Amino acid sequence: MKISFRPFPGLTIITAIMLAILVWLGTWQYQRLQWKTALLSEVEASVTAPPLTGFQDIADEIANKAPVDFRRIKVTVDKPYFETPFRVFTGENRDVSWRLYSPVINDGMTTFAALNVIPDEMPAPQIKAHAEILVGYVRLARPENKSHVDSTPEKNRWFGFNPMPEGHDWAKTVAGGADTRFYVDVVMGATDASLLPAKRPQIRNNHFDYMLTWYGLAIVLLVIYVILHRREGRISWS
DSSP states (O other), X not given: OOEEEOOOHHHHHHHHHHHHHHHHHHXXXXXXXXXXXXXXXXXXXXXXXXXXXXXXXXXXXXXXXXXXXXXXXXXXXXXXXXXXXXXXXXXXXXXXXXXXXXXXXXXXXXXXXXXXXXETTSOOOOOOXXXXXXXXXXXXXXXXXOOXXXXXXXXXXXXXXXXXXXXXXXXXXXXXXXXXXXXXXXXXXXXXXGGSOOOOOOOOOOHHHHHHHHHHHHHHHHHHHHHHHHHTTOEEEO
């Protein structure tokens, strides 16, 4: 087959730039698809795994790079360090409310437990001094998602789980420090972790459709480019 091709210079440059952008966007969505698929697989493995029974179990799973976020847990904790827990802002009740976080100990290891939610005007309840059972879900701490709203430690008001905030490190207020890589999202009143429902986060994964869209636009661009040259007699084959 003999092909004759005399491209339009300006159109060819513009088309090449647009084609490179569309291919890059499609490839980026493909990479996002791989990442999101792996993340959903990790979440599914975690939420369907048997419940953990101690903070050291969590630390061991993290050390082994096993998924632990949203995994169920039942643990017996000793007396908390503080009678009044930290108050962290939450909008889950569609008003100004505060989630209570308290440092807790299990087998000599300290981390934090997210307890009940209270209205803004309600004083934080006192934490019981005796050992008790905590049942809930393991949550990995993500300090990089900390809110830009300034917390007011003097009023015990925080705007994000801040195990390591600048100048006010929760872990430093705990004798011997605390493991701030994770905390326990406690289900108040629950007594058996195996009876808790699997807590799957709502994570959308539309990257396959996005990938096809960008690659499809790249193909359409090439087709239009060929048609324009064909109509002007700048491309032919025999």
